[in-house]
Amino acid sequence: MAHQITSATNPLIKMLKALHAKKGRAETGLFLAEGARLALEAADLSAWPDILLYSPAAQERAPVRDLLERADAQGVRLIETTEGILAQIAKRDNPQTVIGAYRQRLAALDALDGALIVALDGVRDPGNLGTIVRTADSVGAGGIVLIGETCDPFSVEAVRATMGSIFAMNLARASLEELIRYKQARGAALIGASLKGAALGVDEALPERVVVFMGNEQSGLNVEMEAACDRLVKLPMRGRADSLNLAAATAVMLYDVWRRRGYDGARA
Amino acid sequence: MAHQITSATNPLIKMLKALHAKKGRAETGLFLAEGARLALEAADLSAWPDILLYSPAAQERAPVRDLLERADAQGVRLIETTEGILAQIAKRDNPQTVIGAYRQRLAALDALDGALIVALDGVRDPGNLGTIVRTADSVGAGGIVLIGETCDPFSVEAVRATMGSIFAMNLARASLEELIRYKQARGAALIGASLKGAALGVDEALPERVVVFMGNEQSGLNVEMEAACDRLVKLPMRGRADSLNLAAATAVMLYDVWRRRGYDGARA
Numbered sequence: 359m360a361h362q363i364t365s366a367t368n369p370l371i372k373m374l375k376a377l378h379a380k381k382g383r384a385e386t387g388l389f390l391a392e393g394a395r396l397a398l399e400a401a402d403l404s405a406w407p408d409i410l411l412y413s414p415a416a417q418e419r420a421p422v423r424d425l426l427e428r429a430d431a432q433g434v435r436l437i438e439t440t441e442g443i444l445a446q447i448a449k450r451d452n453p454q455t456v457i458g459a460y461r462q463r464l465a466a467l468d469a470l471d472g473a474l475i476v477a478l479d480g481v482r483d484p485g486n487l488g489t490i491v492r493t494a495d496s497v498g499a500g501g502i503v504l505i506g507e508t509c510d511p512f513s514v515e516a517v518r519a520t521m522g523s524i525f526a527m528n529l530a531r532a533s534l535e536e537l538i539r540y541k542q543a544r545g546a547a548l549i550g551a552s553l554k555g556a557a558l559g560v561d562e563a564l565p566e567r568v569v570v571f572m573g574n575e576q577s578g579l580n581v582e583m584e585a586a587c588d589r590l591v592k593l594p595m596r597g598r599a600d601s602l603n604l605a606a607a608t609a610v611m612l613y614d615v616w617r618r619r620g621y622d623g624a625r626a
Numbered sequence: 627m628a629h630q631i632t633s634a635t636n637p638l639i640k641m642l643k644a645l646h647a648k649k650g651r652a653e654t655g656l657f658l659a660e661g662a663r664l665a666l667e668a669a670d671l672s673a674w675p676d677i678l679l680y681s682p683a684a685q686e687r688a689p690v691r692d693l694l695e696r697a698d699a700q701g702v703r704l705i706e707t708t709e710g711i712l713a714q715i716a717k718r719d720n721p722q723t724v725i726g727a728y729r730q731r732l733a734a735l736d737a738l739d740g741a742l743i744v745a746l747d748g749v750r751d752p753g754n755l756g757t758i759v760r761t762a763d764s765v766g767a768g769g770i771v772l773i774g775e776t777c778d779p780f781s782v783e784a785v786r787a788t789m790g791s792i793f794a795m796n797l798a799r800a801s802l803e804e805l806i807r808y809k810q811a812r813g814a815a816l817i818g819a820s821l822k823g824a825a826l827g828v829d830e831a832l833p834e835r836v837v838v839f840m841g842n843e844q845s846g847l848n849v850e851m852e853a854a855c856d857r858l859v860k861l862p863m864r865g866r867a868d869s870l871n872l873a874a875a876t877a878v879m880l881y882d883v884w885r886r887r888g889y890d891g892a893r894a
Contacts (some may be wrong), residue, residue, distance in 0.1 A: 399866070485753065489871040498864030519871070526866035557892070560885060594884065594892035596766030597669070598794035602877065603787070605758040609874035610881045616862065617828060624825070624862035 360436040374447045378514055389462050389512035393454040394422050400525045407458030411437045416455035462512045465528040467540050472500020473567050477501050478536055479505040480574035487511055489520025491527050497612045498623050501528035503537055505607055538586050541569050544593035547588040550579050555590030570611050575604045627705040634711055642715045646782055657730050657780035661722040662690050668793045675726030679705045684723035730780045733796040735808050740768020741835050742883055745805055747773040755779055757873035759795050765880045766891050768806025770794035771805055778808035806854050809837050815856040818847050823858030832886050836881050843872045
């Protein structure tokens with residue numbers, strides 16, 4: 359059953375607006391995801407929000423009506439509200455007409471499985487982090503391990519940049535020691551991106567299981583992390599630039615690993 | 627000879643603050659680039675700012691003192707100012723201690739030369755555009771052609787994302803018709819990224835000259851642009867994501883083209 363809220367000072371609306379801040383997300387365990395398309399994709403992955411807000415206009419679209427019916431059956435709290443309040447929650451002039459508040463879910467490190475895993479240390483920019491989640495999803499990675507002080511994958515900016523892959527990708531937080539134990543237990547090679555490394559041979563085969571390890575935007579992997587790697591790899595560089603943007607470098611690394619496996623599992 | 631400004635209402639300071647807006651950049655032909663490192667790299671490429679601002683603290687560093695002397699000899703207008711004013715110009719709490727106002731320079735399309743050129747249509751996000759300029763520099767591309775309503779490469783956000791490559795990369799604006807004439811005159815293949823395309827064979831060789839053509843974040847290349855391409859290429863995709871972030875996709879495309887050429891010219 360839908361409930362109507364038209365006051366921006368309603369406590370629920372205030373709580374949702376507070377999800378832009380780390381404190382609000384930590385206190386509630388929720389995060390915001392915007393757009394009917396995202397909510398539909400999430401539903402296909404059985405990810406239902408705790409709260410789903412929508413404007414009267416949204417309800418005129420058949421896929422949204424269908425989504426709301428299914429959400430209602432799942433016990434989702436449905437809130438019909440104004441576009442003004444949706445704009446306040448999204449902190450945008452032209453907000454989506456559907457916004458969900460979802461429960462943050464991190465996987466246990468041991469739940470991450472697959473021939474290609476991504477590990478990230480100290481990522482600062484939420485747009486980079488979200489873009490990497492999207493790219494990891496695109497190459498069918500088995501998950502992402504966040505090491506150290508990596509920014510919050512559930513911030514509004516990071517979630518936006520994932521374009522829905524936040525619901526498809528397993529994320530785990532772990533220490534460097536836990537990552538080392540994980541890769542040893544799986545027999546995976548830890549391949550770190552580093553300016554101290556060397557380019558891989560163009561046709562060189564990689565081990566069956568690989569963890570690609572990317573460092574922080576400013577300083578890359580630290581010495582201890584580099585020492586933990588089985589291999590340090592430098593991307594070829596020409597021109598004046600001395601490095602790539604982190605999300606761009608990760609995309610090139612991940613596609614390069616996948617190419618060496620003949621793009622197995624690629625969609626036709 | 628350095629001049630001191632300590633008032634935020636000084637007309638020159640107001641003009642520099644206005645460079646955050648498209649109007650301010652259009653009226654003056656200038657753009658902002660932040661940081662001593664960037665100014666030094668620009669100087670190495672003989673790019674001198676019209677105006678160079680610095681804090682008294684910056685001047686204590688020998689490389690900055692050297693930069694200021696060289697800039698003075700080049701006739702650059704040197705302004706010593708406060709960190710508060712630098713913060714206002716950068717619109718940041720912790721600004722760089724050196725900020726330059728440089729003249730915007732676009733190249734003529736015919737001045738772009740090389741075996742790999744990037745063409746972009748309708749890019750909306752300045753961070754994506756700046757990241758692509760940095761990546762194009764990293765693979766030694768001969769330049770970037772901006773088609774249609776592509777966002778301003780000289781915005782503060784775009785320039786930041788280039789990490790200095792704005793000074794190294796030739797940028798030209800052109801219509802689709804001009805791009806078609808250009809690639810025909812050079813005998814280059816126009817390769818468009820499109821979901822309607824097919825993946826390239828892993829070891830397939832590409833023509834000697836290639837223009838990689840990337841469309842807008844939301845909708846990709848339009849029908850007319852796709853029709854102008856000699857080849858439409860789709861990146862392999864797996865998982866739930868249906869596309870990559872534009873800057874990530876461009877990085878994968880450019881490195882893929884360069885790999886097929888054995889990463890020729892890569893730095894050791």
